[in-house]
Amino acid sequence: MIGSLDAKIPHGPLDQKWRSHRDHSRLVSPNNRRKFEIIVVGSGLAGGSAAATLGELGYRVRCFCFQDSPRRAHSIAAQGGINAAKNYQNDGDSLYRLFHDTIKGGDFRSREANVYRLAEVSNQIIDQCVEQGVPFAREYGGLLANRSFGGAQVSRTFYARGQTGQQLLLGCYQALCRQIAAGTVQMFPHTEMLDLVIVDGNAKGIITRSLRSGKIHKHTGDAVVLATGGYGNVFYLSTNARGCNVTATYRAYKKGALFANPSFTQIHPTCIPQSGEHQSKLTLMSESLRNDGRVWVPKRKEDRSKPPGQISETERDYYLERKYPSYGNLAPRDISSRAAKEVCDEGRGVGPGGRGVYLDFADAIKRLGENVIRERYGNLFEVYEKITGEDAYKVPMRIYPAVHYTMGGLWVDYNLMSNVPGLFVIGEANFSDHGANRLGASALMQGLADGYFILPYTLPNYLAGQMNKRPSADSPEFQKAESEVRARIKKMLDIDGKRSLDSIHRELGLLLWDKCGMSRHAKGLREALQKLSELREAFWREVRVPGNDEDFNQSLERAGRVADFLEFADLMCTDALARNESCGAHFREEHQTPEGEALRDDEKHAAVFAWEFQGDGQLASPKLHREPLHFETVHLTQRSYK
Amino acid sequence: MxxxxxxxxxxxxxxxxxxxxxxxxxxxxxxxxxxxxxxxxxxxxxxxxxxxxxxxxxxxxxxxxxxxxxxxxxxxxxxxxxxxxxxxxxxxxxxxxxxxxxxxxxxxxxxxxxIDRRALDRIVQAGGFISARAGSAPEANSIPVPKHDADLAMEAAACIGCGACAAACPNGSAMLFTAAKVSHLSLLPQGNPERVTRVLKMVQVMDAEGFGNCTNTYECEAVCPAEISASFIAKLNREYARASLRRSAGE
Missing domain, CATH: 3.10.20.30 (Beta-grasp domain)
Known part of the structure; x- marks a missing residue:
């Protein structure tokens, strides 16, 4: 049904593709825009900025979020910053360098044209946010400040204390509020998308459930934009918010949208280690801490239980500085995470269970004084103290990697449109810009780039051919999708077992962390696939979902999400098994260099793996479509941060 | 335990x-x-x-x-x-x-x-924003902002919108929430063009939503997880008085 994948990358030199594409895209005239209804699912940086901007342009927008307010989308928790190629620091940065760092950081598994465009619009994002009143950090002269981040040798990151995501999100939330007041955007909080509706091959609507009243609604539109974030919670424990889920994108996948690189999940190196079995989430400590903190473990495993103050300098192994002297503690996330796992696997990990490494600020405090460190990271130190009860000004922090971000997502072309015409996917929900590993401070950049500056140009190109094609909500496709959604809810409420959702979800998470986490191998992945099918059966036999569907029912919400995670996990492992190479965050133990670094196979695997749903059940394994990646500008090298 | x-x-x-x-x-x-x-x-x-x-x-x-x-x-x-x-x-x-x-x-x-806190969203919808159409912004460093003002704006902008201020207040007042947004935006040069209408409209909606008045109990400040200072309420009052005077003077 799907032929070869066409990414629709414009012809011409790399630095002119986006401009010439904009010049030749079709437009919708101002008086016709109000005739189009756009559905935006999600209200984070991508969805919020897209909904607000499309509203400003005069489209009629309906925006949905499962939280009780659009201001609570999980973008709000991003701490560190947002990249842009302004070169305000005069330290040699340029658009090309931001592009090159990002594509290299992603271990050459993303599209040149997309990444170049991202770097191109990065500066406009900073302009836009400053104008909205985002209180970025400033120098004494009143100009904007920057800091450095992992995977770069320049300072290009703009930040608002340790709350950059919050401030950027509030910027686009406020722009969204302005449009809600103007009547161009209608907001549906506490509402979850449960299916995508396709009419005559085009995405024309969604089925939603109000979490408050339980009511099922059919929403028709001229295009559907998914901005529903990542699926890190498939691991149960992650730095994601409790509500983050794969449901919207997974349901779209089951309706024919391709899912690309689902196994590319980012394990972030600086998180607070797990402390007990009932823990519900892991907390990130911003990567910016690695600017001043030094990562180490004892050289000898006998010292791992000693208080850190009693371990002398010569007995410490500053392993990142030792292995990657030119980047040191600012080595990219995938590399730092694996290095931490390695030293803990050797038995040199610290803290309870031996799954932790020190992040030590003693040198920085000696050099700069406690006040400077407090000003830079004060709120992060407070968070650390609340969770662990320890004062990181006095004793080193303990950190360990945790699931943080998912590079995989629905496949989109250069226009951010999936293979299903009219279905656009933006932000973390798509797969497009980060390849096999995302660099720090790039997620915020991508979410806002998609919503403010890319989708508003590419969406009209589709809409121009869709005048008066919006179907009625009574059409058979909508009726069918609605009755399927209702049947599935009933099926879950009818299971009537004894087991709690969390216990199944936790088991799923442990399995994936073990077999499809920081390192994977073929045998383990095959075992995981086997166990997953048992776990799915257990879910549909043993789980208990109390209450009914005509009410605020949090167990029912979670049940739907866990059921989707259980199926989606299969796709992750299938993808990880098919990709017979190591690249970025995807580390297959069979493929490594003698030094233990990721060994790519560019000949066979310089491609996007996009999966097509083939039906439920064991026999219907998903079909793989490969989109070859062509590198015309950058030279593929083994990534080195030494 | x-x-x-x-x-x-x-x-x-x-x-x-x-x-x-x-x-x-x-x-x-x-x-x-x-x-x-x-x-x-x-x-x-x-x-x-x-x-x-x-x-x-x-x-x-x-x-x-x-x-x-x-x-x-x-x-x-x-x-x-x-x-x-x-x-x-x-x-x-x-x-x-x-x-x-x-x-x-x-x-x-x-x-x-x-609980249902949509009332807080409606206060922001009344004017808690800067009207800046995507694509129209000037170069980010073209308007310097004194570090002190930017830092103070950040302190106000740190509000997480939980509503604890109203819950702690004996009058059920959302003044700290509203004050934080009004202060954040009025401290920045970008927020200046809408400074008068913003505060008048936000306070009007705040009242219409049924939130009470401030009687300087400072319970809001005591429970605020983002440590928003009650001094921003004084700033809100100044902004409101200034805007009312300007409005009544026909500006």
Whole structure:
């Protein structure tokens, strides 16, 4: 049904593709825009900025979020910053360098044209946010400040204390509020998308459930934009918010949208280690801490239980500085995470269970004084103290990697449109810009780039051919999708077992962390696939979902999400098994260099793996479509941060 | 650790609610307050009872979703912190803990401990923004902003929109919430063109939503997880007076 994948990358030199594409895209005239209804699912940086901007342009927008307010989308928790190629620091940065760092950081598994465009619009994002009143950090002269981040040798990151995501999100939330007041955007909080509706091959609507009243609604539109974030919670424990889920994108996948690189999940190196079995989430400590903190473990495993103050300098192994002297503690996330796992696997990990490494600020405090460190990271130190009860000004922090971000997502072309015409996917929900590993401070950049500056140009190109094609909500496709959604809810409420959702979800998470986490191998992945099918059966036999569907029912919400995670996990492992190479965050133990670094196979695997749903059940394994990646500008090298 | 919990149960907005007693046993002091409720819910589920509905999302104190009053204090005893940042080590073993939703007339109860805070969104919709169309912004460094002003704006902008200020206030006032947004935007040169209309409209909607007035009790500041200073309320009053004078002078 799907032929070869066409990414629709414009012809011409790399630095002119986006401009010439904009010049030749079709437009919708101002008086016709109000005739189009756009559905935006999600209200984070991508969805919020897209909904607000499309509203400003005069489209009629309906925006949905499962939280009780659009201001609570999980973008709000991003701490560190947002990249842009302004070169305000005069330290040699340029658009090309931001592009090159990002594509290299992603271990050459993303599209040149997309990444170049991202770097191109990065500066406009900073302009836009400053104008909205985002209180970025400033120098004494009143100009904007920057800091450095992992995977770069320049300072290009703009930040608002340790709350950059919050401030950027509030910027686009406020722009969204302005449009809600103007009547161009209608907001549906506490509402979850449960299916995508396709009419005559085009995405024309969604089925939603109000979490408050339980009511099922059919929403028709001229295009559907998914901005529903990542699926890190498939691991149960992650730095994601409790509500983050794969449901919207997974349901779209089951309706024919391709899912690309689902196994590319980012394990972030600086998180607070797990402390007990009932823990519900892991907390990130911003990567910016690695600017001043030094990562180490004892050289000898006998010292791992000693208080850190009693371990002398010569007995410490500053392993990142030792292995990657030119980047040191600012080595990219995938590399730092694996290095931490390695030293803990050797038995040199610290803290309870031996799954932790020190992040030590003693040198920085000696050099700069406690006040400077407090000003830079004060709120992060407070968070650390609340969770662990320890004062990181006095004793080193303990950190360990945790699931943080998912590079995989629905496949989109250069226009951010999936293979299903009219279905656009933006932000973390798509797969497009980060390849096999995302660099720090790039997620915020991508979410806002998609919503403010890319989708508003590419969406009209589709809409121009869709005048008066919006179907009625009574059409058979909508009726069918609605009755399927209702049947599935009933099926879950009818299971009537004894087991709690969390216990199944936790088991799923442990399995994936073990077999499809920081390192994977073929045998383990095959075992995981086997166990997953048992776990799915257990879910549909043993789980208990109390209450009914005509009410605020949090167990029912979670049940739907866990059921989707259980199926989606299969796709992750299938993808990880098919990709017979190591690249970025995807580390297959069979493929490594003698030094233990990721060994790519560019000949066979310089491609996007996009999966097509083939039906439920064991026999219907998903079909793989490969989109070859062509590198015309950058030279593929083994990534080195030494 | 063991606790006796008295939890507000209310099936829906219209039904009458009541406090129901539960026991939480063998809780590790390193368990967070919300994880303790997760454990309790697991036990309720095992006994065939309906779990307690409560809202939370990021569980790291930034999204502002959690909204519990614990022993009469919004967000519990460990200020400054949202409930999700509260750990059981802050309580005495065998303590009795009363858990209710934020009690504000303008935040109707949805179920048990879950409330509807759309009134806060409507205050922002009234004018809590800078009208800056995407694509029209000037170069970011073309307008320098004194560091002191930018830092102060950031302090106000740190509000997480949880509504604890209104829950702690004897008058159910949302002045701290409104003041934080008005102050954040009026401290920046970009916010200046809409400075007069913004404060007038936001205060008008704040009143219309049924929030009370400020009588300088400062309970709001005491419970605010983002440590928003009550001095911003004084700034709100100045901004409001200035805007009213300008408006009445026909500007």
């Amino acid at each position: 063991n606790f006796l919990l008295r939890v507000w149960r209310q099936p829906n907005a219209k039904a009458r609610g009541k406090l129901v007693d539960y026991e939480a046993r063998d809780i590790s002091p390193n368990t967070s307050f919300l994880e303790m409720l997760d454990i309790l819910n697991d036990n309720l589920l095992g006994r065939g009872e309906e779990p307690i509905a409560f809202d939370s999302d990021c569980r790291e104190g930034i999204c502002g979703t959690c909204s519990l009053t614990i022993n009469g204090e919004a967000h519990g005893p460990d200020h400054p912190a949202a409930v999700c940042e509260l750990y059981m080590r802050k309580f005495r073993d065998r303590a009795t803990i009363t858990i209710e939703p934020f009690r504000v007339r303008s935040f109707p109860i949805v179920k048990d401990l879950v």
